[in-house]
Amino acid sequence: MNDLQTRMNAALEEYNLDAVVAISLENVYYLSGAWIMTQKDIPDRLAIVVWPRQGEPQLILCANEESLAQRDSRISAIHNYVEFKTSPIARLADVLRAQGLDGARIGFERKYLVAEYYDELLRSMPNATWSGADRLFDEVRMIKSEEEIALLARAALITDGVIWDAFQMARAGRTEQEIGSFMQMQMFARGAYGGIFLVLGAGDAAGITHPSPRPRPLENGDVLRVDFGGIFDGYLADLARTMVVGHASQAQRDTYARLWQVQQETIAAVLPGVRASDVYRLCERRAAETGLDFSMAHIGHGLGIGLHEHPMLSPRTDTLLEESMAIAIEPTCRNSDGSRFHIEDLVIVRAKGPEIVSRAGQWEKLHEAI
């Protein structure tokens, strides 16, 4: 909590803000330690953290979430509102005024607060100066503590083990749904908290970016691609793997070997001080030189409580990499048969060189279900 206070205070100083207001599940969890699951399922029901430059942080939530917050929150100043009776924004305005922030400079999550609440906020606090603080939160969260890195590495290794085991059973005749159900069930059996996402496509669906498993049986020669993850103790796994059902063709092996090589070279460039866009450019250039059919808007992203955290490895991200960032590196390419190959690993930025924390299985060579 002390480290968090230091980081938040420095960020508030840098952005010249008197306070920030967090409303996303990710930032509320990061700041309070309380995981309010309904923030995603029931978006109307806001949970809010006010983090002032001076004074104590404040937590505002729906009355029926208060018992959970009292148990789990590190923030002890808790305020509630009764749903359908008092608007969460009206309650927020009360709390801000009580903190002497009526005419203050306040940052909020422009990328999360919805138009209805945004208009109400501007009306309720006309003397405050509001500005987007999404970037402030991105920058605070993009540097992980060793505790966060340990949680991310654990989530990644478990998830990779599940994929590895699923690929052992992905033989002709089994359906995509059988493989997918096994994967999802294994995540819970091995400790996932929830938030499972599963992209799984084989054969004619292996060229679609985000397909869901179908009842279709696998056939020999199918490319099978998964992009898979879930939440363990509040932190996400996100990994992609590609295999061939039965014996792979020489062309398939060759595409995989080249993509693996490009991913390895891209990972090697993940060093403190390197610009995120330069990692993208390197990957793009090497993919072209290697003859891969490459076309991606980004080739990686920060990972943490959120799925696409800062920095995105896109051609437009100026951010310099720093120690203790956790970055998913995920080049994909299209094979001549129309399928998509995809390899995604989690890399920690270290002074001594990139640390890959996501390989429980043997992925150097294209996996074949022989």
Add this chain to the structure above:
Amino acid sequence: MNDLQTRMNAALEEYNLDAVVAISLENVYYLSGAWIMTQKDIPDRLAIVVWPRQGEPQLILCANEESLAQRDSRISAIHNYVEFKTSPIARLADVLRAQGLDGARIGFERKYLVAEYYDELLRSMPNATWSGADRLFDEVRMIKSEEEIALLARAALITDGVIWDAFQMARAGRTEQEIGSFMQMQMFARGAYGGIFLVLGAGDAAGITHPSPRPRPLENGDVLRVDFGGIFDGYLADLARTMVVGHASQAQRDTYARLWQVQQETIAAVLPGVRASDVYRLCERRAAETGLDFSMAHIGHGLGIGLHEHPMLSPRTDTLLEESMAIAIEPTCRNSDGSRFHIEDLVIVRAKGPEIVSRAGQWEKLHEAI
């Protein structure tokens, strides 16, 4: 599709709008048939349906979702944008202008569009008149087709069966997490698509509204409460059940019997033409008369693609119930030991009387793990 067109056209007429713009996963799926999973996981990456009063609906999405939409979408006019290069709002404005809607009256989802995109939208289309269309979508979606009802009933029965089976194994010594993992795994084994949410608390956590399973072993006398669901073919299940580990006390049996009675009487009032707030009031009054410790902001809600759909059964909802609504009825009360009892079922509003579609298990009496 024809039925949907009729309903949407009538709604646009009623609200005097030239077009509506949908951006939530729920409404984009409802209107297009394409399930874009990243709409929740990667909220920046908008998928958008433009539904004009005249002309064809248009679908706008990130380039890497286009292959999925081409396969699954009923809307054939598909436009894409490249992430981090073109803003989805800029693309939306192009499409609206191409449809001749530059100066039109356009409804949008005020409860979903975030402030950043909202400001950009107002700047990009200064001649349009924008208004919230959340209510329009609520009203169109709150009446279910028989096909939707069949999907909801199937999801409810499967989910109830999972809870029933889990309660058979909820004996002293097993942990909350064992029970919870079993439930989540069984949902996938029985065909859930994703979106599993699990509230599970026993003993001292049975009084918390939204607890997650802990490593703690169950003890004889514990109240165990679950509120549980997931997505099957795009439609949600949402059910709550309460049991006692070992033999229940007379007080526990008594509380359950009274809550069951109140729920039955509340369900009996779910008839076409009845005001949603009156169902709430009836439940509240009967709970008080029965001596239950009752305090709820709502006692039920519509269910469909979304978890809390219209109408909410709250004291402030004027909506009249109509045939073919699907409504979760979920009174809860606090027992003298501090635990919370909760019974939630799914009810279809029918002219001939309420149809309960969610009871695979035997719930008339408090379940005891003897």
